Amino acid sequence: DGPKPLAGKRVVITAGPTREPIDPVRYITNHSSGKMGYALAGAARDAGADVVLVSGPVTLDCPPGVRRESVNTAEEMLQAAEAAVEAGCDLFIATAAVADYRPETCAGDKIKKSRGSMSLALVRNPDTLATIAARADKPFTVGFAAETRDVEHYARDKMARKQLDMIVANDVSRPGLGFNSDHNAVTVFWQTGSRTFEPASKPALARDLLTLIAQQAFPLDAN
Ligand code: PMT
Numbered sequence: 001d002g003p004k005p006l007a008g009k010r011v012v013i014t015a016g017p018t019r020e021p022i023d024p025v026r027y028i029t030n031h032s033s034g035k036m037g038y039a040l041a042g043a044a045r046d047a048g049a050d051v052v053l054v055s056g057p058v059t060l061d062c063p064p065g066v067r068r069e070s071v072n073t074a075e076e077m078l079q080a081a082e083a084a085v086e087a088g089c090d091l092f093i094a095t096a097a098v099a100d101y102r103p104e105t106c107a108g109d110k111i112k113k114s115r116g117s118m119s120l121a122l123v124r125n126p127d128t129l130a131t132i133a134a135r136a137d138k139p140f141t142v143g144f145a146a147e148t149r150d151v152e153h154y155a156r157d158k159m160a161r162k163q164l165d166m167i168v169a170n171d172v173s174r175p176g177l178g179f180n181s182d183h184n185a186v187t188v189f190w191q192t193g194s195r196t197f198e199p200a201s202k203p204a205l206a207r208d209l210l211t212l213i214a215q216q217a218f219p220l221d222a223n
Pocket residue numbers: 014016017031032033034035036037074094095096097098099100125126127128129130142143144145146147158170172178179180181
């Protein structure tokens with residue numbers, strides 16, 4: 001058993017993609033596998049935390065000792081995350097790749113094709129991370145940012161706009177890293193610092209990330 005820098009802490013983590021229905025058989029989604037979020041959930045449990053994993057549809061098993069709330073859509077993710085935070089949360093980490101838009105309506109029957117093109121009206125989805133960060137009883141809040149260019153600029157911009165304590169920036173243009181891969185490399189930014197983590201397996205990276213997050217979130221705890 002290693003050190004327990006999160007002993008007694010309640011941690012809520014979002015993971016995976018969301019699925020936004022178009023009709024009974026079709027949906028909009030993305031390539032998130034959930035691996036990064038599930039690795040963080042396992043590492044937070046190992047660090048002594050009580051962990052709730054709010055998960056979009058993925059094929060991974062829930063890490064033993066972690067409580068999973070399974071959701072499909074961005075709206076369901078927001079609801080489940082708010083309920084988990086309301087039950088008590090010291091640290092909130094959003095790794096989910098949430099669909100920014102959903103179809104304005106979900107057709108009741110399968111949409112039939114016609115000869116011409118078709119267009120789909122999309123509306124904005126709620127932002128789980130920004131909603132949690134705006135709470136009066138805001139937990140220490142960590143976001144992720146998957147970017148393909150100007151990584152630091154966009155990551156710092158997201159941290160400021162969403163009022164986050166830290167942001168973990170992924171350069172997903174690097175081959176073999178990020179979405180769906182078993183490995184990742186990130187740079188973490190916070191108000192007064194930054195740290196780069198070289199490519200590593202998601203479980204190894206998750207352990208190192210949580211050590212840094214715990215130091216920043218709970219500096220007065222004697223670890
Ligand atoms: O799941 P894997 O295959 O392991 O891949 C991991 C990952 C690449 C998906 C992950 O490491 C990652 O980078 N996740 C963030 C993906 C992203 O592009 O997020 P974003 O820039 O759309 O959103 C920024 C932050 O706001 C994220 O923390 C996101 O969870 C959160 N968000 C965004 C939109 C929304 N409606 N609700 C949110 O909570």
